[in-house]
Amino acid sequence: MISMSLLSTLLEAKPPPLAASDGVHTFTYDSVQRRLPLIVEAVLKNNPSYPVELEESLRNLAAEIECGKPLQALKAPPATWAAEMAPLLAETNTWFTAPWFLVENYFYKRILELTDPVTGGSDPFAAQKLASLAAAEGAFQRMLAAKLDTTEDLERLVMTSLWGNVADLSVSAGDVLVTPEKASEGVDGEEVDDMLLADDTKALCSALIAARSGEVIIVLDNCGLEFVADLLLIDGLLRCGQNKITLHVKDTPVFVSDVTVPDIEPHLSWLESNHGQEMAARLRQAFTDGRVEVEAPTFYTSSIPFYEMPDSLRTRFGAAELVITKGDANYRRMLGDLHWPFDTPFSELMSYWPSSVAALRTCKSGVLVGVSEKVTKVAAGKHPDKWLTGGLYGVVQYHK
Numbered sequence: 001m002i003s004m005s006l007l008s009t010l011l012e013a014k015p016p017p018l019a020a021s022d023g024v025h026t027f028t029y030d031s032v033q034r035r036l037p038l039i040v041e042a043v044l045k046n047n048p049s050y051p052v053e054l055e056e057s058l059r060n061l062a063a064e065i066e067c068g069k070p071l072q073a074l075k076a077p078p079a080t081w082a083a084e085m086a087p088l089l090a091e092t093n094t095w096f097t098a099p100w101f102l103v104e105n106y107f108y109k110r111i112l113e114l115t116d117p118v119t120g121g122s123d124p125f126a127a128q129k130l131a132s133l134a135a136a137e138g139a140f141q142r143m144l145a146a147k148l149d150t151t152e153d154l155e156r157l158v159m160t161s162l163w164g165n166v167a168d169l170s171v172s173a174g175d176v177l178v179t180p181e182k183a184s185e186g187v188d189g190e191e192v193d194d195m196l197l198a199d200d201t202k203a204l205c206s207a208l209i210a211a212r213s214g215e216v217i218i219v220l221d222n223c224g225l226e227f228v229a230d231l232l233l234i235d236g237l238l239r240c241g242q243n244k245i246t247l248h249v250k251d252t253p254v255f256v257s258d259v260t261v262p263d264i265e266p267h268l269s270w271l272e273s274n275h276g277q278e279m280a281a282r283l284r285q286a287f288t289d290g291r292v293e294v295e296a297p298t299f300y301t302s303s304i305p306f307y308e309m310p311d312s313l314r315t316r317f318g319a320a321e322l323v324i325t326k327g328d329a330n331y332r333r334m335l336g337d338l339h340w341p342f343d344t345p346f347s348e349l350m351s352y353w354p355s356s357v358a359a360l361r362t363c364k365s366g367v368l369v370g371v372s373e374k375v376t377k378v379a380a381g382k383h384p385d386k387w388l389t390g391g392l393y394g395v396v397q398y399h400k
């Protein structure tokens, strides 16, 4: 049942959004001031054929961010962006004072604004995405050895998809992360239970089984190991008789490694060249006969929170039995990227969602809900610097 009123009540005491101005020692500040310029550097390094003028304009963008200059209007803003930016421009917000979620999404629009006219719309992160896929090889072979391509044990597949989210290029500022092993360890590893701050896996798997005759929408996140792990889950669901799965991907490159439509085929071919031929054949068949479809709503490259989703998306979600969102940035969008107290109940906040919904996410930002103080204390005690933002811990959260 949709309850906007509960959310409205919670939003009356709306916590502030995360922003770099939270403090120079925060992860958020570091993300903007140091890591966004590094992402620009990685684009330059991975695109050696860019003309000198483009290199210079990208370097200027990095310099603008580093010293927290005021945000500028986008040159040809996509539909919603003019409205998203207007109040911030009116108040002369800077890279540091504007809400972090907007700043990050805006950053990728600024990159494309520079690269698209010169490259005809080539993905500036294409080389990094391919490198991350190549780096997934060892983990994928371990997943095959663990028979994840034949199991119907949804809990294992959900865990694998969750831990696939560890490998993320925007967190590592564009370098391939060195820990894809984590995803395959996550398959069976005993220590994994300790690494889950919230675990609704069983409820989610029951919901998946109950949803078999309907549609499941999966809001994808990263290319490389994460999407490979997601494909294992998708294949497993199909083998369990799932009638329809719709993949929601980004309409334009964002957060370095997020899946866009052109990224899908290289992943299927990669499976074929890496001992995953049978799985790839099953997936190709499902794409052909329409059991798997792909949609790329422009909403996902806006900075708008899910609770303000357009009616078109609300209707899409409402028609599905279950929506699964992957990754940290989608989690932040679900929660408006606000400083909610960590023990705010997930289900209460998600009461606005028009269907059942689950979040599979490793913790890579200061946004977290649905976790008791006791649990956060233990995690913070063990890994004071990393527990909240280092991708060490994960959550599987489900709202019916």
Ligand SMILES: O=P(O)(O)OC[C@H]1O[C@](O)(CO)[C@@H](O)[C@@H]1O
Residues within 6 Å of the ligand: 031, 104, 165, 168, 170, 171, 221, 222, 255, 326, 327, 328, 329, 330, 332, 362, 364, 365
């Ligand atoms: O790929 P994911 O899991 O969405 O993570 C991306 C995360 O990385 C970051 O870029 C880290 O700064 C966050 O903004 C974002 O939440």
